[in-house]
Amino acid sequence: MQVTKHISSTQNPLIKKVLLLKEKSRERKKTGLFVLEGLRELQIAFNSLYEIETVFYCDDIIENSESNTILKSYNIDKLISVSLDVYKKIAYRDTTEGVIAIVKGKDHQLASLSFDTKNPLILIAEAPEKPGNIGALLRTADAANLDAVFIANPKADLYNPNIIRSSVGCIFSRTIKMGSTTEIISYLKKERFNIFCAALSASKDYTTVDFKEPTAIVVGTEHSGLSDEWLQNATQNIIIPMEGEIDSMNVSVSAAILIFEAKRQRKLNN
Incomplete structure (x- = not known):
């Protein structure tokens, strides 16, 4: 798995997409996507066969940590590094592991x-x-x-x-x-x-x-x-x-x- 790009601007369209999915239920329902934050949550979703669309990670938070090694073991098409400022913009929790993902929801019918x-x-x-x-x-x-x-x-x-x-x-x-x-x-x-x-x-x-x-x-x-x-x-x-x-x-x-x-x-x- 390779990093596809680095984002340092909070005005990047992908970052705006994350914020929209995080804040608007209507957008989540329309796209079938949602935002997941945290390494444990990502690992459980991955093991439960959720489709991970994109993972954003911040090196300033996870560099040289076990989570960085685990992150690279996932078979994810888009792995994007983000600056600390961008990560703080899209993060939901005060204490986090430097990992946020866009994930496809499952059928609940x-x-x-x-x-x-x-x-x-x-x-x-x-x-x-x-x-x-x-x-x-x-x-x-x-x-x-x-x-x-x-x-x-x-x-x-x-x-x-x-x-x-x-x-x-x-x-x-x-x-x-x-x-x-x-x-x-x-x-x-x-x-x-x-x-x-x-x-x-x-x-x-x-x-x-x-x-x-x-x-x-x-x-x-x-x-x-x-x-x-x-x-x-x-x-x-x-x-x-x-x-x-x-x-x-x-x-x-x-x-x-x-x-x-x-x-x-x-x-x-x-």
Whole structure:
């Protein structure tokens, strides 16, 4: 792999392209491209077979470091060095490794989904908005090695830089699908999933239900919970008993508790 050019001007068209992709969801959706920052994130995306279009790196940051050696091992067509001033212009994070890439997004439609197991365990989040929560959910999904994450009625752009950053690259390591609540419920019923919805009403203690069959664990937002459509189509609504004054936890914490209970049951069943 060879460096194709060096950019020292912040007015360069490629640098303007990076800024546009970083700042505008409309541009990301139109082009199918997004901006990734950081060596760890780049490595996870590369290992997860994302198509890396262009990599920008700053020698002032990564020279003589391990990351420079790793960077050169990637099979990337365009490797462009940039000055420190240019890098500071396009960098999103205060602490970074001197590497930024333009990457092609993947297909997140339900129709393209297939599982390698006959007994999948998946997480579904309905209408999550906060990038931090979405990133935390994806980190939990990665930690549990879930078979997929579905986002129902998505309100946030999946490749928003804040989501990529908060997921610490787990956005690339997990199978993620998006669709309307109606579409996803239809898919789950066709594939004979048990649907367990985290809810306050008509619920059973989460430790008393059986997660060992094909299972979808569904969580809503902390503010409004799940829509009636989910609650009416659930195999069973489930609840995490609360012993304090509040009646809910952060959605990523709740999801983690439910997911690892499912993992515990499945391990006992092996």
